[in-house]
Amino acid sequence: MSIQFATKRLGKELQKIQNYLPPGIELVSADNFEEWLVDIRVLDENPLYKGQIYRLKFKFSSSYPIEPPEVVFVKLADRPIPMHPHIYSNGIICLDLLGHQGWSPVQNVESVCMSLQSMLTGNTKNERPPGDEEFVRANRLRPNQIDFYYHDNNV
Amino acid sequence: MDSEDDFMSTVSSEDDILPDDSDNDDLSGAEDFDFDDEPDPDLGTHKDAEYRKRVAYDVSFTVWQPQDMQKQQDDLINEVNMILDISKGDAAILLRHFRWNKERLIEDYMDRPRKVLEAAGLAQSAAGPQKLEVIPGFVCDICCEEGEGLQSFAIKCGHRYCVDCYRHYLSQKIREEGEAAHIKCPSDGCNLIIDARSLDLLVTPDLTERYHQLLNRTFVEDKDTLKWCPAPDCQNAIECGVKKKDLDKVVPTVSCLCSHRFCFGCILNDHQPAPCELVKKWLKKCADDSETANWISANTKECPKCNSTIEKNGGCNHMTCRKCKHEFCWMCMGLWSEHGTSWYNCNRFEEKSGTEARDAQAKSRVSLERYLHYYNRYANHEQSARLDKDIYVKTERKMVQLQKESGMSWIEVQYLASASQALQTCRQTLMWTYAFAFYLARNNLTEIFEDNQKDLEMAVEALSEMFEKPVTELADSKLKVVIMDKTSYCNKRRVILLQDTARNLAEGIEWPGTKVSDH
Numbered sequence: 270m271s272i273q274f275a276t277k278r279l280g281k282e283l284q285k286i287q288n289y290l291p292p293g294i295e296l297v298s299a300d301n302f303e304e305w306l307v308d309i310r311v312l313d314e315n316p317l318y319k320g321q322i323y324r325l326k327f328k329f330s331s332s333y334p335i336e337p338p339e340v341v342f343v344k345l346a347d348r349p350i351p352m353h354p355h356i357y358s359n360g361i362i363c364l365d366l367l368g369h370q371g372w373s374p375v376q377n378v379e380s381v382c383m384s385l386q387s388m389l390t391g392n393t394k395n396e397r398p399p400g401d402e403e404f405v406r407a408n409r410l411r412p413n414q415i416d417f418y419y420h421d422n423n424v
Numbered sequence: 425m426d427s428e429d430d431f432m433s434t435v436s437s438e439d440d441i442l443p444d445d446s447d448n449d450d451l452s453g454a455e456d457f458d459f460d461d462e463p464d465p466d467l468g469t470h471k472d473a474e475y476r477k478r479v480a481y482d483v484s485f486t487v488w489q490p491q492d493m494q495k496q497q498d499d500l501i502n503e504v505n506m507i508l509d510i511s512k513g514d515a516a517i518l519l520r521h522f523r524w525n526k527e528r529l530i531e532d533y534m535d536r537p538r539k540v541l542e543a544a545g546l547a548q549s550a551a552g553p554q555k556l557e558v559i560p561g562f563v564c565d566i567c568c569e570e571g572e573g574l575q576s577f578a579i580k581c582g583h584r585y586c587v588d589c590y591r592h593y594l595s596q597k598i599r600e601e602g603e604a605a606h607i608k609c610p611s612d613g614c615n616l617i618i619d620a621r622s623l624d625l626l627v628t629p630d631l632t633e634r635y636h637q638l639l640n641r642t643f644v645e646d647k648d649t650l651k652w653c654p655a656p657d658c659q660n661a662i663e664c665g666v667k668k669k670d671l672d673k674v675v676p677t678v679s680c681l682c683s684h685r686f687c688f689g690c691i692l693n694d695h696q697p698a699p700c701e702l703v704k705k706w707l708k709k710c711a712d713d714s715e716t717a718n719w720i721s722a723n724t725k726e727c728p729k730c731n732s733t734i735e736k737n738g739g740c741n742h743m744t745c746r747k748c749k750h751e752f753c754w755m756c757m758g759l760w761s762e763h764g765t766s767w768y769n770c771n772r773f774e775e776k777s778g779t780e781a782r783d784a785q786a787k788s789r790v791s792l793e794r795y796l797h798y799y800n801r802y803a804n805h806e807q808s809a810r811l812d813k814d815i816y817v818k819t820e821r822k823m824v825q826l827q828k829e830s831g832m833s834w835i836e837v838q839y840l841a842s843a844s845q846a847l848q849t850c851r852q853t854l855m856w857t858y859a860f861a862f863y864l865a866r867n868n869l870t871e872i873f874e875d876n877q878k879d880l881e882m883a884v885e886a887l888s889e890m891f892e893k894p895v896t897e898l899a900d901s902k903l904k905v906v907i908m909d910k911t912s913y914c915n916k917r918r919v920i921l922l923q924d925t926a927r928n929l930a931e932g933i934e935w936p937g938t939k940v941s942d943h
Binding site: 277282317334335336369373374376 | 565566567568569585588589592594596601610611612613
C-alpha cells in the first residue's frame with residue numbers, strides 16, 4: 270500500500286477540518302500525516318464530564334483509511350482521561366468502531382471524534398472497565414492489536 | 425486414483441491376517457447396506473467415496489484433494505443455480521450462508537425467498553450484474569477523490585467507491601484479515617456481502633489464488649464432517665461421519681493420502697485404542713505437575729504437629745521438627761517419648777498414633793509408582809516410534825543395497841518396507857495402550873486387555889530385533905520368510921487388540937476405570 274494513499278486522504282480531511290469542525294471538537298496539531306492531536310469536550314450537562322477537556326491522539330498507518338487509525342486519550346496536567354466503563358485509565362479505548370471488524374473506510378477523524386463525544390454523553394457510570402488495573406499494568410500491545418471483546422452494546 | 429490403490433492394498437493385507445474371512449465379509453456386507461440406507465445427500469455422488477469400514481475399530485472416511493473440493497463446490501452451486509433459478513454468484517453466497525447445507529437452503533428459500541436473501545446479505549436485485557462505471561460528479565467517500573474518468577463500483581446496496589479504494593479495501597481483507605466469503609460493503613453499517621462475481625471483477629490477479637484458497641477453507645470449516653489433514657503442507661481434507669457424541673465409543677482414526685494418520689475426533693496423531701477424552705486427560709496429566717505433588721507426598725512426611733513438610737536426607741529416626749520442636753519417630757510418625765528405651769529402633773508398628781500418616785503416604789507412593797509404570801512404557805514407545813522413523817530411512821538404504829548384492833528385484837525387497845511400516849503402526853498403538861491401561865480398573869476385561877497388550881508388545885520387540893541384522897543376513901531367503909511371518913503376526917496382534925477394545929467400547933461395556941477420575 271502506497272504511503273501516498275493515506276497522505277492524500279489525510280490532506281483532504283485536514284483541508285476540510287481547518288475550514289469547519291463541529292462544536293466541542295478542536296484540532297490541536299496536525300504537523301504531519303502520521304500523528305494528530307485533537308481536543309474534545311462533551312456538550313451537554315453530563316456531570317461526569319462537565320467542564321472538562323480531553324486530549325485525543327490519532328496515529329495513522331500507511332493503509333489508512335482502509336485500516337482504522339490508532340486512537341487513545343492522552344493524559345496531561347489539564348487533560349484527564351475521561352471516566353468511562355470502556356476507557357482504561359491509560360487512555361486506551363475499547364470501541365468496536367476502532368477495531369478491524371467495526372471500522373469502515375468511510376469513517377474519518379471527525380466522525381471518530383463525534384462517536385467518542387456521544388459515547389461519553391450517553392454514559393452515566395462513573396467507573397473504569399473491569400480489570401482496569403491488571404490491564405494497565407500488563408498490557409504491552411498496541412491499542413489496535415488488542416482483541417477486545419465487545420460484550421456490552423448499551424454504553 | 426492413488427487412494428484406491430492404497431486402499432486395496434491395505435485391505436487385502438488385513439484380510440490375509442484376519443482369523444476368519446467369512447466373518448469379515450459378513451461384517452463388511454452389513455456396513456455397505458447401512459451406507460445405502462442413509463446416503464449423505466451432498467457427498468454420496470463423490471467418485472472417491474470409498475467405504476473402508478471393514479473391522480470393528482475402523483471408521484469409513486474419504487480423502488478430499490483440493491480439486492475434489494473445488495468440483496464439489498461447483499456441483500452444489502450449479503445444482504442450486506438450476507433448482508432455484510438464481511445466479512451462480514448468489515447461489516454460492518447462499519450456500520456459504522447455509523454452511524453448504526443444500527437441503528436446508530432450498531427448503532428455506534422456497535418458503536421465504538426474500539428473508540433468506542436478506543439474511544445472507546443479498547438484497548433483491550433489480551439491475552443487471554455490477555460493472556465498473558464512470559459517473560459524472562462522483563466523489564469517493566474513502567479517498568475523497570473526484571475527477572473526470574474516475575472509475576467507480578458499487579454492489580447492490582449502491583454504496584459507490586472508486587476502484588482504487590475498493591481494491592485496497594479487498595486486499596486488506598483478503599491478505600491481512602483472511603476473509604473471503606463474508607467481506608461486507610465498505611460502507612459503515614452496511615451488512616451486504618460482496619458477492620463472488622463482484623470479487624472476481626475486482627480482485628487483482630496477485631490475490632486470486634489466496635482468495636480461492638480462503639473460499640475453499642470455508643467449505644471445509646463450515647462442514648462438521650470435514651476436517652483438514654493436520655500434516656504440514658498437506659492441502660487435503662478428510663470427510664468422516666463420526667459424531668462428536670460418539671467419541672467415547674469409537675476412536676475414528678483416519679489416514680490421509682499424504683500417509684499421515686490422525687484421529688478425526690481430536691486431530692492428534694492416531695491414538696487407538698484409547699478414546700479422545702482419555703487421551704486428553706492423559707496428556708494433561710503428563711504435562712502438569714500433579715506428579716510433582718505426588719513425588720513430594722511420596723518422599724516427604726509432614727510433621728504430625730505443625731504440618732511442615734520434611735524430607736529426611738539421612739540420619740536416625742528420631743526427628744525433631746525445626747519449626748515447632750516436636751519430637752517424633754520417622755518410621756511410625758508416633759511420639760518419640762512413647763518409644764521408651766528402644767532408641768533408634770522403631771518396633772512399634774501397630775501403634776495407633778502413626779497409622780494414618782503412614783496410610784496416606786503409602787497411598788500416594790503406590791499411586792506414583794503406578795503412574796510411573798505406565799508412563800515409562802508410554803514414553804519408551806513414543807521414543808522408539810521416533811527411532812523407528814530413522815530405521816525406516818535406513819531400511820530404504822538397506823533395500824537398495826540388498827537389491828545390488830543379492831540380485832533381488834524391487835518388488836522382492838518390499839517386505840522390508842511393510843515390516844517397517846507395521847513396526848511403526850504397532851508401536852503407536854502400543855504406546856496408547858499404556859495410557860489406556862492406566863485408567864482401567866482391575867477386572868477380567870482388563871486382564872484380557874493386558875494379555876493382548878503383552879502379546880503385541882512381544883511381537884513388536886521380536887520384529888524390531890530383525891532390523892538389527894546386517895544386510896548380508898537379510899539376503900537369506902529363510903530370514904525373509906521369518907520377517908514376513910513376524911510382520912503379519914504383529915499386524916494380527918494389533919488387529920485383535922484393537923478389535924477387542926473397540927467392541928467393548930462400542931457396546932458401552934463399562935470399563936470401570938474410564939469413568940473414575942484419577943488425581
